[in-house]
Amino acid sequence: xxxxxxxxxxxxxxxxxxxxxxxxxxxxxxxxxxxxxxxxxxxxxxxxxxxxxxxxxxxxxxxxxxxxxxxxxxxxxxxxxxxxxxxxxxxxxxxxxxxxxxxxxxxxxxxxxxxxxxxxxxxxxxxxxxxxxxxxxxxxxxxxxxxxxxxxxxxxxxxxxxxxxxxxxxxxxxxxxxxxxxxxxxxxxxxxxxxxxxxxxxxxxxxxxxxxxxxxxxxxxxxxxxxxxxxxxxxxxxxxxxxxxxxxxxxxxxxxxxxxxxxxxxxxxxxxxxxxxxxxxxxxxxxxxxxxxxxxxxxxxxxxxxxxxxxxxxxxxxxxxxxxxxxxxxxxxxxxxxxxxxxxxxxxxxxxxxxxx
Amino acid sequence: xxxxxxxxxxxxxxxxxxxxxxxxxxxxxxxxxxxxxxxxxxxxxxxxxxxxxxxxxxxxxxxxxxxxxxxxxxxxxxxxxxxxxxxxxxxxxxxxxxxxxxxxxxxxxxxxxxxxxxxxxxxxxxxxxxxxxxxxxxxxxxxxxxxxxxxxxxxxxxxxxxxxxxxxxxxxxxxxxxxxxxxxxxxxxxxxxxxxxxxxxxxxxxxxxxxxxxxxxxxxxxxxxxxxxxxxxxxxxxxxxxxxxxxxxxxxxxxxxxxxxxxxxxxxxxxxxxxxxxxxxxxxxxxxxxxxxxxxxxxxxxxxxxxxxxxxxxxxxxxxxxxxxxxxxxxxxxxxxxxxxxxxxxxxxxxxxxxxx
Numbered sequence: 197x198x199x200x201x202x203x204x205x206x207x208x209x210x211x212x213x214x215x216x217x218x219x220x221x222x223x224x225x226x227x228x229x230x231x232x233x234x235x236x237x238x239x240x241x242x243x244x245x246x247x248x249x250x251x252x253x254x255x256x257x258x259x260x261x262x263x264x265x266x267x268x269x270x271x272x273x274x275x276x277x278x279x280x281x282x283x284x285x286x287x288x289x290x291x292x293x294x295x296x297x298x299x300x301x302x303x304x305x306x307x308x309x310x311x312x313x314x315x316x317x318x319x320x321x322x323x324x325x326x327x328x329x330x331x332x333x334x335x336x337x338x339x340x341x342x343x344x345x346x347x348x349x350x351x352x353x354x355x356x357x358x359x360x361x362x363x364x365x366x367x368x369x370x371x372x373x374x375x376x377x378x379x380x381x382x383x384x385x386x387x388x389x390x391x392x393x394x395x396x397x398x399x400x401x402x403x404x405x406x407x408x409x410x411x412x413x414x415x416x417x418x419x420x421x422x423x424x425x426x427x428x429x430x431x432x433x434x435x436x437x438x439x440x441x442x443x444x445x446x447x448x449x450x451x452x453x454x455x456x457x458x459x460x461x462x463x464x465x466x467x468x469x470x471x472x473x474x475x476x477x478x479x480x481x482x483x484x485x486x487x488x489x490x491x492x493x494x495x496x497x498x499x500x501x502x503x504x505x506x507x508x509x510x511x512x513x514x515x516x517x518x519x520x521x522x523x524x525x526x527x528x529x530x531x532x533x534x535x536x537x538x539x540x541x542x543x544x545x546x547x548x549x550x551x552x553x
Numbered sequence: 554x555x556x557x558x559x560x561x562x563x564x565x566x567x568x569x570x571x572x573x574x575x576x577x578x579x580x581x582x583x584x585x586x587x588x589x590x591x592x593x594x595x596x597x598x599x600x601x602x603x604x605x606x607x608x609x610x611x612x613x614x615x616x617x618x619x620x621x622x623x624x625x626x627x628x629x630x631x632x633x634x635x636x637x638x639x640x641x642x643x644x645x646x647x648x649x650x651x652x653x654x655x656x657x658x659x660x661x662x663x664x665x666x667x668x669x670x671x672x673x674x675x676x677x678x679x680x681x682x683x684x685x686x687x688x689x690x691x692x693x694x695x696x697x698x699x700x701x702x703x704x705x706x707x708x709x710x711x712x713x714x715x716x717x718x719x720x721x722x723x724x725x726x727x728x729x730x731x732x733x734x735x736x737x738x739x740x741x742x743x744x745x746x747x748x749x750x751x752x753x754x755x756x757x758x759x760x761x762x763x764x765x766x767x768x769x770x771x772x773x774x775x776x777x778x779x780x781x782x783x784x785x786x787x788x789x790x791x792x793x794x795x796x797x798x799x800x801x802x803x804x805x806x807x808x809x810x811x812x813x814x815x816x817x818x819x820x821x822x823x824x825x826x827x828x829x830x831x832x833x834x835x836x837x838x839x840x841x842x843x844x845x846x847x848x849x850x851x852x853x854x855x856x857x858x859x860x861x862x863x864x865x866x867x868x869x870x871x872x873x874x875x876x877x878x879x880x881x882x883x884x885x886x887x888x889x890x891x892x893x894x895x896x897x898x899x900x901x902x903x904x905x906x907x908x909x910x
Binding site: 266267268269270271273298299300301303305340341342343344345346348356358366368370371372374375391393394396399400401418419420423424425427428429430431432434435437438442443444445448449450466467477478481482483487488491492494495498499502503504505506509510511512514 | 623624625626627628630655656657658660662697698699700701702703705713715723725727728729731732748750751753756757758775776777780781782784785786787788789791792794795799800801802805806807823824834835838839840844845848849851852855856859860861862863866867868869871
């Protein structure tokens with residue numbers, strides 16, 4: 197078990213060793229550990245070694261000049277200058293929130309970025325300013341569209357954060373696939389089968405082999421199969437891809453750069469780096485903030501009270517499970533798996549440090 | 554088989570008999586029949602009798618004063634004045650497109666409206682102005698959130714239309730449930746079972762009974778069950794509900810008014826009428842239009858060429874099936890089922906007309 201402070205100090209030091217200025221090292225550490233706090237372990241410090249390897253391969257610029265390359269009063273295209281997505285994302289959220297201050301809403305598509313961590317963190321930045329936040333990103337191709345054998349899309353998550361008053365905020369944050377890759381990896385370690393509808397094998401047949409992805413298979417879009425509307429998950433993943441990468445001029449679809457440094461970049465890229473899309477809408481661009489938030493309180497409490505199928509499991513509001521994790525982990529600390537600790541020790545050794553410091 | 558002209562003339566006459574001004578009768582007929590043309594038969598002239606019954610019950614105002622009640626340069630809240638959603642929707646799309654002309658994007662949430670027909674029609678209006686269009690609406694509660702027995706959400710569709718250059722546009726238009734209610738009704742008529750994952754019974758157990766909904770059951774969110782991530786479909790349906798109804802002050806969640814006139818309105822409404830949400834983003838608010846559209850051409854042709862599982866079924870682009878229907882039905886006419894023809898004859902008799910005229 198590790199305290200927030202331990203992980204924070206370590207991550208900041210590592211990002212500084214990579215050459216990041218202190219403010220940006222702090223920003224990146226905050227995004228990364230927010231995933232661990234919220235129980236999204238696949239996107240937290242477990243990924244630190246991945247970022248370090250990309251940096252060693254020259255794919256991450258620790259001192260990027262992140263700038264707007266095109267804009268209107270409500271929109272921007274941002275060039276991430278190959279910076280850490282963990283820094284490019286919160287900086288772009290500031291841009292869209294400032295635009296929302298001026299004209300009601302702000303929207304930005306980002307090119308030339310890298311993996312941006314947990315989508316929900318960026319959307320939630322808007323809550324402090326009484327805004328609705330949105331965040332999405334494209335990612336390494338692992339997902340086969342309906343009827344396809346080939347991997348064409350990433351798990352392309354969507355996050356939407358909406359403030360309430362007395363109730364906690366509504367925070368949806370989900371991959372547009374049936375299951376995230378991290379869940380398959382857990383089953384592989386346990387040598388258990390995957391549920392049907394998560395994955396297909398290299399021939400495009402549905403599979404319960406949790407290693408099917410490693411064997412050349414693909415993750416399935418939300419909906420799982422044609423009968424249960426996998427084309428809708430394919431639509432959603434495509435919308436995320438187009439908003440993130442075609443709007444900005446990043447690499448889209450099967451051209452999206454891989455997160456892992458051992459896979460080569462596409463020899464004929466169609467754009468620059470990875471793409472993201474962010475939005476902020478001022479609550480009072482639609483209704484007086486107190487009216488809006490009072491209605492959100494009603495919405496949330498009514499859905500919480502929806503009659504459950506079983507008395508043992510109440511209906512949840514998007515964001516509830518992550519809030520529960522955060523409450524516990526802030527108090528008790530953050531558990532890390534042995535392979536993750538080993539990776540962090542390897543990162544530490546790389547820079548002549550110890551983990552924990 | 555009926556020609557477009559036959560259905561158009563009939564619908565326009567009916568809307569005029571209801572008291573709609575000629576321009577609005579034409580607008581409503583166009584939206585309605587666009588669904589029949591595109592093969593979305595459940596949302597076309599089959600629904601005309603439903604609108605007439607709502608009007609007879611005093612729930613539709615044929616001469617609404619549709620107006621902006623709150624706005625910023627990029628946003629508006631529109632009061633539909635209990636008008637036909639078929640008219641309120643295209644009028645609001647004009648508002649968001651004009652805002653996009655001015656500041657890059659435009660967004661509107663609508664209250665006090667009624668069923669707005671096929672979501673995709675409204676999103677596609679943006680294509681003619683080189684904009685990305687978005688359209689969503691809440692609807693009568695038929696859907697149980699994950700872990701719930703109770704119907705809390707509508708089928709709450711999302712439509713996104715994105716222009717290309719030489720390729721046809723990308724048009725996603727889908728309910729946020731696994732299956733639409735219309736598909737269950739078809740199985741009921743054929744006395745066939747429903748696939749698993751579409752519906753649950755009144756106790757909240759998954760069911761293959763195509764009549765389960767009529768017996769007090771509920772439609773399931775996209776994803777079908779917890780293991781296959783129905784909570785993501787529940788998130789999507791909730792986002793549509795909140796953007797459409799909490800942003801505007803319409804009735805949200807289980808308070809959404811029913812489409813069918815024989816069901817009473819909620820005795821304690823939390824807002825006014827049904828809600829919608831629309832968006833328009835100018836393509837050149839992000840990139841020069843020709844660059845953007847050339848990349849969309851690449852996106853579309855690359856996905857079309859994705860390696861298929863079977864040589865008999867190529868990978869489709871969102872909008873392909875509907876375009877195929879439209880091509881055929883424009884040439885050959887629109888087939889109507891006998892019960893629909895009977896309904897239209899009943900509507901005709903109501904106003905001393907004939908169907909077809």
